[in-house]
Amino acid sequence: MEKDNSAAKWDVQLRKGTLDMVILAALKGRSLYGLALLNLLQKLETTAITEGTLYPLLDRLKKEGVVSAQWVQEGTTRPRKYYSLTPEGKAKLNILTERWRKSVSDMEFLLANPGPATF
Amino acid sequence: MNYDRQINQYLITLAQYMSRLDTQQANEVIREIESHIYDVIDNAEIEGRPIAIDEVLARFGSPRQLAQQYSDHLLMGTPPPPGFTALRKIKKSVTAGVFYGSGIVGYILGAVLIIIGILKVFMPESVGVWVNDHGQSIILGVVEQAPLSSDELLGIWLIPVGIATGSLITYLTYRLLSVLKQYREH
Numbered sequence: 001m002e003k004d005n006s007a008a009k010w011d012v013q014l015r016k017g018t019l020d021m022v023i024l025a026a027l028k029g030r031s032l033y034g035l036a037l038l039n040l041l042q043k044l045e046t047t048a049i050t051e052g053t054l055y056p057l058l059d060r061l062k063k064e065g066v067v068s069a070q071w072v073q074e075g076t077t078r079p080r081k082y083y084s085l086t087p088e089g090k091a092k093l094n095i096l097t098e099r100w101r102k103s104v105s106d107m108e109f110l111l112a113n114p115g116p117a118t119f
Numbered sequence: 120m121n122y123d124r125q126i127n128q129y130l131i132t133l134a135q136y137m138s139r140l141d142t143q144q145a146n147e148v149i150r151e152i153e154s155h156i157y158d159v160i161d162n163a164e165i166e167g168r169p170i171a172i173d174e175v176l177a178r179f180g181s182p183r184q185l186a187q188q189y190s191d192h193l194l195m196g197t198p199p200p201p202g203f204t205a206l207r208k209i210k211k212s213v214t215a216g217v218f219y220g221s222g223i224v225g226y227i228l229g230a231v232l233i234i235i236g237i238l239k240v241f242m243p244e245s246v247g248v249w250v251n252d253h254g255q256s257i258i259l260g261v262v263e264q265a266p267l268s269s270d271e272l273l274g275i276w277l278i279p280v281g282i283a284t285g286s287l288i289t290y291l292t293y294r295l296l297s298v299l300k301q302y303r304e305h
Contacts, residue, residue, distance in 0.1 A: 034155050
């Protein structure tokens with residue numbers, strides 16, 4: 001139980017810090033409407049968020065100019081608002097990706113080098 | 120099953136809480152959320168799953184919470200300071216004249232009060248606030264000689280009152296300009 005609780009807390013904290021990157025990464029190379037984006041994130045163990053988090057976040061990212069949104073109607077379905085990365089969003093994702101990988105490699109280094117400091 | 124009434128009630132309440140935003144922005148948000156909810160219902164019906172509309176709406180949070188999340192970043196980037204709530208209703212049309220005018224008036228007034236408070240320390244006889252016998256005029260500033268037939272107000276208290284009031288006005292001007300700046304940039 002304690003183990004599950006710690007893991008859940010970790011996921012929440014990590015999600016808070018990486019939400020912007022999660023959304024930008026999910027939109028890399030594709031356009032998605034809200035429900036499709038939500039379903040994609042909910043399929044992944046550590047990125048599942050709710051509607052109440054997703055939509056205001058998308059709106060903020062749109063205001064920041066890193067994503068764009070466009071209403072699209074396909075056939076007889078109801079119109080859906082599709083989101084995609086702007087050039088600024090792609091540039092931001094590149095920066096965040098680089099920092100993310102650096103963080104992971106730093107963490108891996110620490111985990112792989114336990115014991116007395118050698119550097 | 121017809122969920123329209125429950126969904127409409129949620130959206131109407133949400134619209135009320137979103138009223139502080141531009142109508143177009145609020146309508147856009149509500150339209151998107153409505154589209155999402157009906158997509159969820161359609162998908163569930165296609166897959167033959169039962170629909171718990173309460174759970175769907177709960178995932179958005181209460182209308183008030185949801186509207187708050189939108190308005191926080193739409194209006195300010197950060198929530199406004201206490202006391203500036205009324206400014207939320209200002210449309211996005213703050214002109215340069217209003218912006219710089221507010222800044223100049225606020226900062227000059229604040230600076231004058233602070234300077235007078237400080238000068239009172241070194242020139243207690245020449246600096247002060249005087250009101251004449253009939254209360255028809257007030258003199259505030261630095262004078263060679265105290266005005267005749269006038270009573271001095273505050274006295275030595277002008278030092279803390281002047282500095283505190285001047286500082287407060289300067290701070291409020293700074294916060295006011297921070298708020299107005301948001302409406303000039305977007």
